[in-house]
Structures are given as C-alpha cells and as structure tokens.
Amino acid sequence: MGGKHPMASIDQRTFQLIEKMIEQPFNTAQHLMKQLSLSKSQVEYAVSKANVLLQEAGKTPIEIGLNNFILAESSRNYFLDFLSKEDVFSVYELSGEERKKYIFLMTLYYHEEYLSINHFLDALQVGKTTLIGDMKKLEEELQRLHIEISYSRKEGYRLQGDEAEIRYYLMRIIFEDFSKNNAHFLYDYFLYRESTVDKKRIFAVVENELNHYHINIVENRMNEFCYMLVFLLPRLNKTWTEFYQNYSFQTFFETKEYQFSTSLLAQFQIENKYAKLYVCGWMLGMAMGDAKQNSPDYSIIDELVDRIFERFELLSGIRFKDESAAKQQLYSHFRPVYYRLFFHLPIVNVLHKKIVQEFPDMYQIVQETMKPIEVLFGTEIPNEEVSFLTLHFASLIDEYDEYQVQQKIGVIVCPNGIGSSAIVYNELKSVFPEMILIGPIETNALETISQSYDIVFTTVPNIRLYALKKPVFVVNPIMSIDEKYRLVQAVQNEGKTQYEDYHVEDLLAIIKKHGTIMEVPALKKELNDYLQGRSSKSYNHACQIVNRNKQAEFNLLDILKPEFIQLQVTSRSWEEALYVAAAPLVDARVITRHYIEKIIQTTRNEGPYMVITEKVALPHARPEDGTLKVGLGITALKDEVVILGKTPVKYIFTLSAVDNKKHLAAIAELVSLLDRPEFFTLLDQAKDPQEVYAWVEQHIETD
Structure with a gap:
C-alpha cells in the first residue's frame, strides 16, 4: 500500500444515503429519515461516513445545516462515478441481511464444491459467532420451504431440499431486491468476489436470443432473468424428473419460448431436457403475450381472457x-400470469398495498372476477397477481383527452411493464395537461430516442438517468394527492431547492434567537405557506389537479332507493322481466326506455351477457344508450324466467352508470352482498321494499 491509508469503508445505509443525495442534492434530515427508515443519529452517522469518502477523494464534503444536508455538484459527480464502478465493492461492508443472502448464494452456486466454515469466514470477513448467527437466521427462513443447510465432513455445507423450492427462494429474493432501489448491488458484489463468469456476455446472449425468437419482456424482467440464469447455470445440468413429469406437455415443446430455451442453453453447453423445459416455463411466466401471433397456446389463453373480460x-x-383492443391488452398481460400460476412461480408486486389502497373497489371486483379461474389451478390466485390485474383494468378504464399545446416535453421511463406504464402515463397526463409526454419507454431506449426532451419522469431511480444532466423526478405509478402537489411544485421549480424543506427550520432558529415565539406550529405553517407561495399559480394548479382527481364516487346507498326495489314480481318472459325491473328507474328519470331496449337487443345478439352468477343478472348498457343518472334497481321475481331458452334468472339488479368509474364503489359493495346467502333469502321472503333497504343499509355499514 506504500504507506497510504486504505479507503474508508461504506455500509448499506451509507450507500443508500449517497443514492438519495444523488437523487436530491438538497435534503432535510426528516426526509432522509423517512426515505431510509433511519433515526436522526443514524442518518448523521451515514453522512459522516460518506464525507470520509469525499475527503479522501479531495472533494467537498456534504454540507450539514441545522436541519438539512447539501451535496455539491462536483461531489455528486464523484459519487455518480464511484457507484458505477467496481471500486465500490472493495470498500463495501455487508449488512446482516446481506450476509444471510450471501451464505445462501454460496451454497447454491458452489453446490458441487466442498464448502467449509473457513470459506464463509473468508468471504464475509466476520467472526465465527457472527457467522453462526447469520447462518441460523437463514436456516430458520429456509425451514418454511423445507430446505436445510446440512454439513458433513465428506461433503461440507450443502443445501438439502426440493429443487423447486430452492429455485423458488432464489427467484423470490431476486424479485424482492430488484423491486427496490440499488436492485442488483448484492448480486454484482457476489459475482465480483466469487465468480469469473462474464455477466456482460450472458446479458448479450439472452438479448440476442430473445430478439431472434421475437420474445418481448420488459426491462426489469430481463434483468431478473439474466441474474437468475447466472446463479442457476451451475445447477441446470441436474436431473429433475418430478418437474419434467408434471409439466411435459406437447404444447410447451411447440412454443417459441421452448425454442428460445433450447438455443440459449446450447450456448452454455447444456443439453439437459429438464433444464430446457424449466427455462421455457420460466420464460413463459415473464414474456408478454401477443394476441396477434397464433401461438400454440393461443386458444387456451384466449378462451380464459374472454371469460375474465x-x-x-x-x-x-x-x-x-373498443372491446377487441381491450381484450388484446388483457391477453398480453394475462398470458404470463397464467404461466406463473401454472408453474407455481413467485410474484413480487411492490405496488400491491398502494393499488389496494387507491383502487379498493376495483380490486374487490377483480378478485371476484377471478374466482372461477382459481378452480383451474386448484389454488387461490395470489393477492399480488390480483392487484397486477387491477392495475391493468384501471389503465384500460382511464380515458383522458389528448392535449396538443407545444410546451415542455417530458419523457417517462418505466421499466415495470404495461400495467404500471399506462397508469403512470395517465397520472402524469392529468397532472400536466399542458406538457407533451414521450413514452413510457425503458431505460435503454433513452439512448435511441431522437426527439429532444426537457425533463425525465421515472418510476425507478437509476443512477444512469442522473448522468443525462436533465431534471429527473421519481414518481409512483399511483400518486396520492400530496405527492401530486409536491410533484407540480418540484417540476415548476425544475428541481431547485424547495424552501419549505430546507429553510423553515433555519428561519425559526434565527427568530428564536431574537424574540419569543408564542405559537411555534402556527408560525412554522405560515412561513411554509409564504415561502412556498401557496397563492401562486403552481398551488392553484395543484388544487385543480386535486379537485379533478377527487370526482365524487357513489356508494351503494347513493344509487339505490326503496322505490327502486320490487319483490315477488311475476313475469311471462325474460324480456318482460327486464322491462319491469327497469320500470322504476325509467319513472324516476334515471334511464330512458331506450336503455332497456338496448339491453334486450344486446342480449339477443350476444346471449345472456348480464348473468353474473347463478340466477343473478346485472343488466346494463353504455352511458350513451340512455343513461341520465347513476342508479340501481333490485327486482326479485316470484318465479324464475329463462333467457333465450337456456339461462334461468330470478334476481335482477338493473344498473345505470354515467361513466366507467363513479359507480365502481357501489358495485364493490353490491358484490359483497351477493356473497351472502341470507340476502337472497330476504329477497324471496320480504314483503316490503323498505325492509330490504334497511337490511342493505345495516350490512353495508357493518362491512
């Protein structure tokens, strides 16, 4: 070392703090504490470690104010360069969670080699007690999948268990890590320390084979696939009879994904028939479907898509x-879902909680929609798959007007696929109607677009984006009202320092030095309001966005009235039954007579489309077919009628909707009632509509 001091080490917290400072060179302590889930002292410690790196490089340290941190442009550029090179691996210290994963990766990767305790100690640079503690935590986690780490003098440390579960665990941790910032750092660190594999070659080979067979997967799936392939290559020559027997269907051997799998593995001298089928199934669970291509499995998937739709x-x-276009989009999204369910592949949807929170009604409707499909797989569809489909349906329903005002141009980078891409595009279009938006595109496509652009919106922070020297704004595909407000403010300031975040605490400290503050919270709020320019154009714009996105939705009791409920109704035909069921809505001027005529005409043309479950119909038409207001009628027939000679109906819920959104909360509540057998018993036995209305009122409030 020639007397030179070794470079300072950094840990996971310091690494993440550096990333956040690159994203936003002006940061408050509170913001960093929230973003990194750290205490104030932990943030300060991470800043001090980052500053040692900067000082050793002769760069300006992060400036520490009363309540904020500022990173100089030259230091930001240094960090951008430092984190993108392999130098960072030589100074990085693994956290406990990272060490646990590292142990698993060693036992997975070196499955044919002898691993002793010393191999782990040398790799992790920790004491024996720490290593044993880490290994115990990993074993507890693996135990849930019936996997164990065995040890014998002859073979050393080995993973023991079902090969499907071992590979499932690898997929799961990669999916989880790749869904966060700093996605593949640990895996790059492992390959830097342990492997001579040429990662760039593997990526290039996979990309060439995908292009050759015209297989389309989104950027994030491509990264996940390549990294998993790197770690699984040493295991792919294993005999795996059980998997082959379970999934050896002629349809798979005819797919382009199987041809891709065979050709790809041949590049790595793998001719194993088990591996070919496994990689084929794995790719089928990732690749986007294309309804226009007549693939061998098209008829199976298409029939399911029809049923779901x-x-x-x-x-x-x-x-x-445009039913055809909507079905084609659904097909492209559902095909990989089908194969993930079929092959029991893991799914990680980082947006799951937010989707359920933002689209609770639609989520419930999609969950109910998928119930008949569950029977095919003999298992419940994971909630994370349901929320993916919810996101997709939400993107289909969103219809905004195009704006052609030639002003700022924003490019949207979204590596997560069609569902969240469509949502983030529509969200941004509603927030910035005056802006021209390009995309969504994947990160690599930024280098190839010819059109100039002013700013970048991205759903996933990526250091490469900050090197473009354009303002970069990280957005959630689904934004809360507060997030939209902050985004408008940030964009209008083009990423310049926001006074609210950085100077209010400083101002309060100065005022306290020269006087007594009677009401600190009130003064703080007023300073915030003043410095942020709450009366400014940007705030008014943000308020308009809030109002535009908070259009009133109707609950079930908003659209149902006692006078819309009819009991013990007699009818001589299904057409008469539909007319009678709709009569109270016509009388109340909720719908016109043409609306019900359209429903009957559609039924004659398409069959009993409105029958949603046994003996239950939800007749409805498009708003332009005679909708005047939102409304719902409930009619219980004394005796069932048979539609078109084949489908019996006894309960008719006539729906009038003015658009694709406002009634969804009401429908979600209605769906919850349709799951209750006692609801139908009441409809059969009650004499007074008020009794039914009171029951609905009570049970909706209870739910």
Missing part, C-alpha cells in the same frame, strides 16, 4: 367501446 364487464357494469 366478460365477467369483469358483468361485475363492474362497464362496457368497453
């Missing part, structure tokens, strides 16, 4: 105008 339309009360 029709059931969603029935339950939601929505009739899509």
Whole structure:
C-alpha cells in the first residue's frame, strides 16, 4: 500500500444515503429519515461516513445545516462515478441481511464444491459467532420451504431440499431486491468476489436470443432473468424428473419460448431436457403475450381472457367501446400470469398495498372476477397477481383527452411493464395537461430516442438517468394527492431547492434567537405557506389537479332507493322481466326506455351477457344508450324466467352508470352482498321494499 491509508469503508445505509443525495442534492434530515427508515443519529452517522469518502477523494464534503444536508455538484459527480464502478465493492461492508443472502448464494452456486466454515469466514470477513448467527437466521427462513443447510465432513455445507423450492427462494429474493432501489448491488458484489463468469456476455446472449425468437419482456424482467440464469447455470445440468413429469406437455415443446430455451442453453453447453423445459416455463411466466401471433397456446389463453373480460364487464357494469383492443391488452398481460400460476412461480408486486389502497373497489371486483379461474389451478390466485390485474383494468378504464399545446416535453421511463406504464402515463397526463409526454419507454431506449426532451419522469431511480444532466423526478405509478402537489411544485421549480424543506427550520432558529415565539406550529405553517407561495399559480394548479382527481364516487346507498326495489314480481318472459325491473328507474328519470331496449337487443345478439352468477343478472348498457343518472334497481321475481331458452334468472339488479368509474364503489359493495346467502333469502321472503333497504343499509355499514 506504500504507506497510504486504505479507503474508508461504506455500509448499506451509507450507500443508500449517497443514492438519495444523488437523487436530491438538497435534503432535510426528516426526509432522509423517512426515505431510509433511519433515526436522526443514524442518518448523521451515514453522512459522516460518506464525507470520509469525499475527503479522501479531495472533494467537498456534504454540507450539514441545522436541519438539512447539501451535496455539491462536483461531489455528486464523484459519487455518480464511484457507484458505477467496481471500486465500490472493495470498500463495501455487508449488512446482516446481506450476509444471510450471501451464505445462501454460496451454497447454491458452489453446490458441487466442498464448502467449509473457513470459506464463509473468508468471504464475509466476520467472526465465527457472527457467522453462526447469520447462518441460523437463514436456516430458520429456509425451514418454511423445507430446505436445510446440512454439513458433513465428506461433503461440507450443502443445501438439502426440493429443487423447486430452492429455485423458488432464489427467484423470490431476486424479485424482492430488484423491486427496490440499488436492485442488483448484492448480486454484482457476489459475482465480483466469487465468480469469473462474464455477466456482460450472458446479458448479450439472452438479448440476442430473445430478439431472434421475437420474445418481448420488459426491462426489469430481463434483468431478473439474466441474474437468475447466472446463479442457476451451475445447477441446470441436474436431473429433475418430478418437474419434467408434471409439466411435459406437447404444447410447451411447440412454443417459441421452448425454442428460445433450447438455443440459449446450447450456448452454455447444456443439453439437459429438464433444464430446457424449466427455462421455457420460466420464460413463459415473464414474456408478454401477443394476441396477434397464433401461438400454440393461443386458444387456451384466449378462451380464459374472454371469460375474465366478460365477467369483469358483468361485475363492474362497464362496457368497453373498443372491446377487441381491450381484450388484446388483457391477453398480453394475462398470458404470463397464467404461466406463473401454472408453474407455481413467485410474484413480487411492490405496488400491491398502494393499488389496494387507491383502487379498493376495483380490486374487490377483480378478485371476484377471478374466482372461477382459481378452480383451474386448484389454488387461490395470489393477492399480488390480483392487484397486477387491477392495475391493468384501471389503465384500460382511464380515458383522458389528448392535449396538443407545444410546451415542455417530458419523457417517462418505466421499466415495470404495461400495467404500471399506462397508469403512470395517465397520472402524469392529468397532472400536466399542458406538457407533451414521450413514452413510457425503458431505460435503454433513452439512448435511441431522437426527439429532444426537457425533463425525465421515472418510476425507478437509476443512477444512469442522473448522468443525462436533465431534471429527473421519481414518481409512483399511483400518486396520492400530496405527492401530486409536491410533484407540480418540484417540476415548476425544475428541481431547485424547495424552501419549505430546507429553510423553515433555519428561519425559526434565527427568530428564536431574537424574540419569543408564542405559537411555534402556527408560525412554522405560515412561513411554509409564504415561502412556498401557496397563492401562486403552481398551488392553484395543484388544487385543480386535486379537485379533478377527487370526482365524487357513489356508494351503494347513493344509487339505490326503496322505490327502486320490487319483490315477488311475476313475469311471462325474460324480456318482460327486464322491462319491469327497469320500470322504476325509467319513472324516476334515471334511464330512458331506450336503455332497456338496448339491453334486450344486446342480449339477443350476444346471449345472456348480464348473468353474473347463478340466477343473478346485472343488466346494463353504455352511458350513451340512455343513461341520465347513476342508479340501481333490485327486482326479485316470484318465479324464475329463462333467457333465450337456456339461462334461468330470478334476481335482477338493473344498473345505470354515467361513466366507467363513479359507480365502481357501489358495485364493490353490491358484490359483497351477493356473497351472502341470507340476502337472497330476504329477497324471496320480504314483503316490503323498505325492509330490504334497511337490511342493505345495516350490512353495508357493518362491512
């Protein structure tokens, strides 16, 4: 070392703090504490470690104010360069969670080699007690999948268990890590320390094979696939009879994904038939479907898509105008879902909680939509898959007007695929109607677009984006009202320092030095309001966005009245039954007579599309077919009628919807009632509509 001091080490917290400072060179302590889930002292310690790095490089340290941190441009550029090179691996200290994963990766990767305790100690640079503690935590986690780490003098440390579960665990941790910032750092660190594999070659080979077979996967799936392939290559020559027997179907051998799998593995001298089928199934669970390509599995997937689409339309009360285009989009999204369920592949949806929070009604409708499909797989569809489909349906329903005002141009980078891409595009278009938006595109496509652009919106922070020297704004595909407000403010300031975040605490400290503050919270709020320019154009714009996105939704009791409920109704035909069921809505001027005529005409043309479950119909048409207001009628027939000679109906819920959204909360509540057998018993036995209305009122409030 020639007497030179070794470079300072950094840990996971310091690494993440540096990333956040690159994203936003002006940061408050509170913001960093929230973003990194750290205490104030932990943030300060991470800043001090980052500053040692800067000082050793002769760069300006992070400036520490009363309540904020500022990173100089030259230091930001240094960090950008430092984190993108392998130098960072030589100074990095693994956290406990990272050490646990590292132990698993060693036992997975070196499955044919002898691993002793000393191998782990040398790799992790920790004491024996720490290592044993880390290994114990890993074993407890693996135990849930019936995997164990065995040890014998002859073979050393080995993973023991079902090969499917071992590979499932690898997929799961990669999916989880790749869904966060700093996605593949640990895996790059492992390969830097342990492997001579040429990662760039593997990426290039995979990309060439995907292009050759015209297989389309989104950027994030591509990264996940390549890294998993790197770690699984040493294991792919294993015999795996059980997997082959379970999934050896002729359809798979005819797919382009199987041809891709065979050709890809041949590049790595793997001819194993088990591996070919496994990689084929794995790719089928990632690749986007294309309804225009007549693939061997098209008829199977298409039939399921038809069933899902029709059931969603029935339950939601929505009739899509361009049904063919909507079904093609659903096909592309559902095909990988089908294979993930079929092959029991893991799914990680980082947006799951937010989707359920932002689209609770639609989530419930989609969950109900998918119930008949569950029977095919003999298992419940994971909630994370349901929320992916919810996001997709939400993107289909969103219809905004195009704006052609030639002003700022923003490019949207979204590596997560069609569902969240469509949502983030529509969200941004509603927030910035005056802006021209390009995309969504993947990160690599930024280098190839010819059109100039002013700013970048991205759903996933990526150091490469900050090297473009354009303002970069990280956005959630689904934004809360507060997030939209802050985004408008940030964009209008083009990423310049926001006074609210950085100077209010400093101002309060100065005022305290020269006087007594009677009401600190009130003064703080007023300073915030003044410095942020609450009366400014940007705030008014943000308020307009809030109002535009908070259009009133109707609950079930908002659209149902006692006079819309009819009991013990007699009818001589299904057409008469539909007319009678709709009569109270016509009388109340909720719908016109043409609306019900359209429903009957559609039924004659398409069959009993409105029957959503046994003996239950939800007749509805498009708003332009005679909707005047939102409304719902309930009619219980004395005796069932048979639609078109084959489908019996006894309970008719006539729905009038003015658009594709406002009634969804009401439908979600109705769906919850349709799951209760006692609801139908009441409809059969009650004499007074008020009794039914009171029951609905009570049970909706209870739910």
